[in-house]
Amino acid sequence: MDNSSAMQPIQLKSEQQEYQFNMKTALSRVIAKIRESLDIDSIFQITVSELRRSLKADRVGVLRFYPELGWQGEFICEDVGDGWSSPLTDKFSVHGLAEELAKIYQQGRIQVLTDIYEHGISDCQVQILEKYQVLANLAVPLLKGKELWGLLCIHQCSSSRQWETSEIEFVQLIATHLEIALQQADYIEQVKVQSAQIAQTKAQEKSVEWQKTIAIAIEKIRQSLDLETIFRASTAEIRKLIKTDRVAIYRFNPDWTGEFVFESVGEGWISLIDEQSQRPELRENVSECSAKDLAKTPVVDTYLQDTEGGRFTKGEVYRVCNDIYSAGFSDCYIKVLEAYQAKAYVIIAIYHGQKLWGLLAAYHNTEMRNWQEDEVYLLTQVSTQLGVAIQQAELFAQTQRQKEEIAQTLKELKETQSQLIHSEKMASLGQLVAGIAHEINNPISFIYGNITYINEHTNDLFKLLDTYQKNCPNLPTIIQQQIANLDLDYITDDLPKILASMTTGAERISQLVLSLRTFARLDEADMKPVNLHEGLDSTLLILQHRLQPKTNYPAIEVIKEYGNLPEIVCYAAQMNQVFMNIINNAIDAIEHKIFWNEININPQIIISTKVTEEHTIGISIADNGCGIPDNLRSRIFEPFFTTKEPGQGTGLGLSISYKIVVEKHGGKIKCISEPGKGCEFYLEIPQQPLALVS
CATH class of the missing domain: 3.90.20 (Hemagglutinin Ectodomain; Chain B)
Known part of the structure; x- marks a missing residue:
């Protein structure tokens, strides 16, 4: 067989894996930029650059729409190859396409054009694409909530292009992260707007101080993608800022049971996480008894009746209780809250995308408490960021798994x-x-x-x-x-x-x-009955030149203690390869010991064979060479592991021997060694392969 033709599938697979690895690397860089920056323009710029490099496209741009101006649009960011025009300086109106765009893009649908002249798109759109030399177009919508914000456009100007499914999915995934970035930018903008409103009703100093504390809390959340670190930092920071006794995070299960997954609690109060492990009914009461009582409020009533889990406006506070004993709760719910040691609380919904993920709860245990608007606002903002952090952490974990x-x-x-x-x-x-x-x-x-x-x-x-x-x-x-x-x-x-x-x-x-x-045995590619002694003897004959005396090296004595073996069914050439690898290593070990003056006489290799009590064939190949240290013996069958000097071994001999004995023949192979006292490799081979025996 021609070696080059045999290696082509492997090379093709390697190129495909390298292409996928480049796309995942680009995705990781975009995610990292979203994490480290609140500047949406910087996020867009690194995104289009990474996309164009990864997809080898001629132009990648972010197109923003202005529905209030008759669907006027403009490219606000791009990365374009040499020789192609830039649309950044142009503003154009696509009001003639408003209805079409609304139908196609606002539902999250994408546009894939391998050739703009072959898909039957409108003349108006063809003219716009021609203006910017586009021959193939991939456009993915960017939604802010449910509203169309813009498009992520991939242009091929040099020729038409058949867009691969993996490329389309990759661009969609990038667009999802950009939508998260847009939401984050919106959230930050909301924080700024609401901060200005607070500043109008409160003293300027207090408003500024609260904005700083919110920013600190959010920044600590954004510093990690590890949920445990995020939960620990956020609960501890909130409890310190609002000076309460307990801040906890509660996660729902698919059946709407749930459990407390993290908390920060003051000294002298029980741990709800420990308590729920000892009293499972507490977790059930949170989703049953608590929900029934909360259903008396209009917001929670909508939540419970709409679907099994309910629907909340994102980030909406659905319960603020200043005094549990004057809120009209049932005895059932009062007992639950008393088990929590709570006398007042604020509970905020945490959303993963559009789905209710869990609750952020602040409990005050010492006495009733009149919760302030800025405290509730802080919890709301942290809840929103926790939702984004959970989503990003899961996306990051998925990316890490793929990497x-x-x-x-x-x-x-x-x-x-x-x-x-x-x-x-x-x-x-x-x-x-x-x-x-x-x-x-x-x-x-x-x-x-x-x-x-x-x-x-x-x-x-x-x-x-x-x-x-x-x-x-x-x-x-x-x-x-x-x-x-x-x-x-x-x-x-x-x-x-x-x-x-x-x-x-x-x-x-x-x-x-x-x-x-x-x-x-070139003619024996299949399993055949074989006399293993013949294979051992032929291997020793091939290695005879290494066993004979040489300058400064005495002859190595080979002692054969052959038992009465039947023929066994195996791959003869592969078994000879195993014998070659092990005996060759034994000679290396003996020569290494002689080189370091650790042995002067009687170097030996003892080969013994027998039929075991389990009716398998046992083969022992032992030497009195340098042996293998205990800390290395467990790794000798790993691919590429070698104790030899660079250039003297590939580290594949014993790995391949293991595969031949264990995987190809269903046998066993083990190493028994003591440093300085030699090494023994013991093999057990079935007399017939398991498939033939059965």
């Missing part, structure tokens, strides 16, 4: 690529060994086959010579002299020995060729 999935995919891809390369090397080694065996086998077969004839012919000549000498005793002088010079008696005695030695050498070479072919 982790991408990182894991890239890691697996790298591992797969490395294993493919390693497998190719092993396949090449097998092909080389098989080729050498074939090339040696042909001439040695010729030599071995002719030795017999040479031996017969030589014996015939010796008989003829002996007959001639007996029947012609008086040989000419010159012949007698030649016989003396040749030492005919020595040749007659030594030549048969030479032929016998040649026969032995040819037989040894034939055995070597057979062992090489046994190791390669």
Whole structure:
């Protein structure tokens, strides 16, 4: 198989993962900008820049509409490639499209044009797009609440473009974050407006002080995307600012039961979180008994009757109680509040988007309390920001999960690529060994086959010579002299020995060729019955050059303690690869110990086999090398982990061996080692694969 063609699917998958990773990176940068800035223009600018870079578009812009001016629109922000015009200086009226735009965009629908001339859009819209050189257009609405605020536009000017589903979803997700940013900008604007109203009715100093405290509370919420950190900071800050006994956050479940998830409570008061774990009825009473009593008010009545969870105007305070004993509550609800140790409270709804998520509650326990407008206002603003924080935290958590999935995919891809390369090397080694065996086998077969004839012919000549000498005793002088010079008696005695030695050498070479072919096993891609001893012996033969003595290194003795094994059904070539990896590592460990003068004599590798009590095949390969430290032994089967010097190992040998033994054959492999005393790898292999046994 051509290696380049085999790697193309992996390369394509890597490019797709890289493209998705770039989009997620752009999304993370946009989210980070929304978190760190209240300037909507800065948020828009970084968004269009990141989008154009990620999507490789010619222009990305934010178009704002002014319905009060007859749907006049203008691009307030853009990022455009070289050579394309900028619409920032233009204002244009699309009042002719007002009805069409309202129908398409105010419902949250998007417009996807692969070619502006092929979708049957109005001439008016074609003229507008032509003015800015647009050939393909992707427009996603930006809604503020339920009202159309503008569009996020992606323009392709150089050619038409087939927009991918992932690109459309990515732009929609970016638009969702921009809508949150618009809401945040609105909220901040509301804070400013309401601050001005408070300033008209209260002393300027107190108003300024409260604005500072609100900003501090909101800033602390915005400093993190971790909900536990946000809840801890917000509850503690609110309790300190309004000087109350308890501030708690309560979360609803889908069935409208719920529980307190966080609280800040003063000294001397019980913890509601601890109390609800011991008294589960408190959680039920909050959503049942409490809700029934709260239903007596018009706001809560609408909430309960509209749907199961109800509907509140966003951020609306639905209960302010100055004295629980004069509010007309039932005995049931009074008991719940007494269990909370509360005598007065303010409860604010927390929304996740348009859905009621939970409650922000401030409880005053020491006495009744007349809650002030600025205190309620503070709780309302914090509740709104908590809703945004919860939404952003969930989006961020989703993005983090996707990033982790991408990182894991890239890691697996790298591992797969490395294993493919390693497998190719092993396949090449097998092909080389098989080729050498074939090339040696042909001439040695010729030599071995002719030795017999040479031996017969030589014996015939010796008989003829002996007959001639007996029947012609008086040989000419010159012949007698030649016989003396040749030492005919020595040749007659030594030549048969030479032929016998040649026969032995040819037989040894034939055995070597057979062992090489046994190791390669290129014709055995499927599982077949195999004699594992042959695989071990052929592997030792391949590594014979490393076992022999060398300068400063004595020979390594291999002790075979083979049991009586039946043939087992397995992938022979893969098992030989396992033996190669483990024995090679054993030789490395012994040489490392010799190099550091930790062993001078008797280096050994002991290979033993047996049939276990569970009728599996047990194989032990032990050495008296340097051993493996305890802190590293648990990691030796991890991909790319190696204790060898850089360039001396890939860290894949034992990882691949683990996959072959455990995943391919349903076996076991473990390492038993003590530093300085050697290492033993013990393998257990089923006699037949589980699928065949069943």
